[in-house]
Each structure stands twice: as structure tokens, then as C-alpha cells.
Amino acid sequence: MKDKFTYNTEMAQTYETNARISIPTYDALFGMVQSYFRTEISGEDASVLVIGAGGGKELSTWGPANPEWTFTGVDISEEMLKIAQHKTNQLGMSHRVNLIHGTINDLPIADEAFDAASCILVLHFIDNVQEKLELLRSIHAHMKPGAPFVLVSAYGDRDATELKDRLNVWRSFWLDAGKPPAVVNEMVNTGIMKISFLPEKQIEGLLRESGFTHITKFFVTGLFGGWMCHAGGTDGLDIECDV
Template sequence: MNIVDLTTPFTDPAVVAGYAEGTPRRVPGFADLHLMTLVLLSERAPDAARILVLGAGGGLELKTFAAARPNWMFVGVDPSGPMLDLARRTVGTLMHQVELVPGYADDAPPGPFDGATCLLTLHFLRRPERVQVLRALHRRLKPGAPLVVAHHSAPEGDTPERWLTRSVAFAAGAKVDATTASAATMAQHLPLLSAGEEEAVLTEAGFAEVSLFYAGFSFRGWVAVAGPAE
């Protein structure tokens, strides 16, 4: 899937309407993932931080972050207009802390930002595109600023289908009917990287201190810090 194709499923009215309710059921520990992300950002961010949120459509993480850190400001970037509209509704009375920008990583303000997140997004991108996106984030971060990413990943030494099947079963409430077929379709369309490749991509894009902090079936999350500007 090319970067320009990312909006395709997220302009479907049915997908947008069900996103806020459906996504937490699909991702193990969804609310805790947001809280862990907040902890990791807070370790290095100043009291009045400015945070870049890439793939912010829907607004679920923005709402959590803004509610917990009233002194922080956020820039949320997403290519889908309908998903940004949903983000406005989700964030609601906290929108005074949020600026929403339509587009991709290169469309984000230049910063520099005190931290960045990219949740449930990078699994749509092939390796070269991931490096491109991560480098765009790196250019917008202060040296030493944290980046938190989480998405589907292929486990080392195992087939992606096995773990995607488990994620699909989790989303279905542990029902197993048709999960194998659904997982096979996901494996065909998502260019998943192994954990080692994920960490190598972050390093190639200029990040250091790459550490795994989250794992839930096929989902993995890493935190890293921006190295010196090239």
C-alpha cells in the first residue's frame, strides 16, 4: 500500500462511524497503551510540551493525552478529512490544546517538537516508506525527544498469520470462526516487518535507544529518542 492510499478505508462512512467503539476492542490493552505512551513522553517532555501526533484521525489518543496534560499542546496530523472531523468531536472541549492538520508527515509543522507518537499507522507502509515517514518525524523533533510507535508487527521466527489470527480472535471476543481467513487477508495487505527490522528502521531514520515496551499478540510498541540532526 502506498502512502497515498492510506485514506481509502478511512473515508468509508461505516469505518469512520465505528472507529471509536471498534478500535479499543481490536487492540489488546488499548487504553493502557495510551497511558504507557503518556508515561514515556512525560519522562523527557517539559511542563509545557508540544507533541506531534501522526495518524491522529479519530482523536482517541489526543483526548487521553490532552486530558492528562492540560499544559501540553498537540498537533495532530492525518490524511483523512472524515477522521479529522471525528477527532474534533472526540476531543470536544479540549480542542483548545489541539491543532489538526490534514496530510502526511511532511505536511506537519517543522517544529521542533518535544515528542511524537505514531500509533496503529506504520503497519500500512512498506519499509522504504516507513523510513521516509520516520525521517520526517526525526527532522521535527528536538534532539533527545521521545518517539512512541505501536502497530502490527511480525514476530521473529514465526508466521505473521499465526499472530494476526490471534489478534482477530481477540477482536471477535475469542471467537475463532473465520479468523484464519481474515488474518490471511491482513497478512497479504499489511507489509509487516519483524521486530528486528522494526528496530533497524528506527535506527536508520536517526533514532537511538530503541526499546520494546508493549506487546499484545501481533501488536508491538517501541520507544526511541531522536538522535542529533544529520
């Protein structure tokens, strides 16, 4: 898997502040995902796979409130992982967190099947559709049948005015936060529009093709959308679908 984009120290340090501007509902998002996981996971113990665990938002939101949960976090950015490690140390939960520097392919082969998994704000950094599909398939392969999965990603059809309108909404978040218009224009041209947008139907198709079922869109803010679903059984995994 290509890892051309990675967070440097400064980006990692300002990540959470900027995420809250880019996605004003950033904090609420993690609360919603926690509610979903709590409802879907049977029993108190749960092993949770977090793809893109750098920054530590998933671990620091879900960890303290769910003392029986253990976490395996994967991230390609060493700088973002350092922040996640620091947060877990501060929260006294490092004994139930395993952080792995790399991609999902670096998970131990004989690892457990997870009770829940998330991939929040990661998929749009992978340009190639086949690589996106491979990531989702690998996540599915590491999950128990029926386990809940949450995907959050930028989405949209680059040719549609709908995405242009949502881009203007996103621009308004930054302008209102005090960024000069020229800086916001630069962020649009050299930053946000360089990430990989897929139309939502295509994202849902990738989830289905990877074996996920009960796919429900639960979240939209600005440029980003979120889907909740279940890991289906292994039957019918090769259903044809347009990617």
C-alpha cells in the same frame, strides 16, 4: 507518500470499538505512552506531534490530563480527523490542537521542533520500506534532540511460525468477541494480512537509521508491538543499516 488506504465513514465510526477488540490493551497503551512522555519531557509545557491523529485517541487521552501540552495532529483520513476534531471540541481543548489533513510533508516547513512525537498504528499502512524510512526520518527532523518518540505498529516475519501463532491469538480476540469464524477468516485474508509486516529487527533498524536512539520495546499485544526511543542529535544519521 502513497495513501491507498483510507478510512470511510463507517470504518471511522466503528474504529475505536474494533481497535479494542484487535488490541485488548488499546486503552492501557495510551496510558503507558503518557507516562513515558511525562517522565521524558522536561518542564510542563510540551508540543506533541501526533502522526495518525485521526480518531482522536491520543488527543483525548493525553490532552485533558496535561493541560499545558499543545498538539499538532496529522492524518490522511478526513473522516478520522472529523472524529478527532469532535472529541477536541467536546473536551474544550481545540485552542491547543492543530489538526492537519495530509501527511507529515504537509507540516509547515518552519514549524517548531516538537518536544515529543508519536506514530501509533500507522506504519503498517505504508507498504514500501523506503517510504516507512522517509516517514520516520521526517518525524525525527521535526523533533528536538533527546525528545521522546513512540512507534506502535504491526510487526513480524511472514515466513515465521511466530507470526502465525500471534495471528491465531489475534483471531481468538475476534472469535471471543462473537464474530463468526467465517467472518474472522475473511478479515484475516482480505484485511489484516494485507497490511505491511516487518520483522522487529528491521523496524528497530529503521528507527536507528532515522536517528533514534535508546530504542526499547515496551509493548506487545497480538499482532502489534511498540517501541519507545529518543530523537538523537543529527550526527551519524547516515549509519548504514539493513532495511
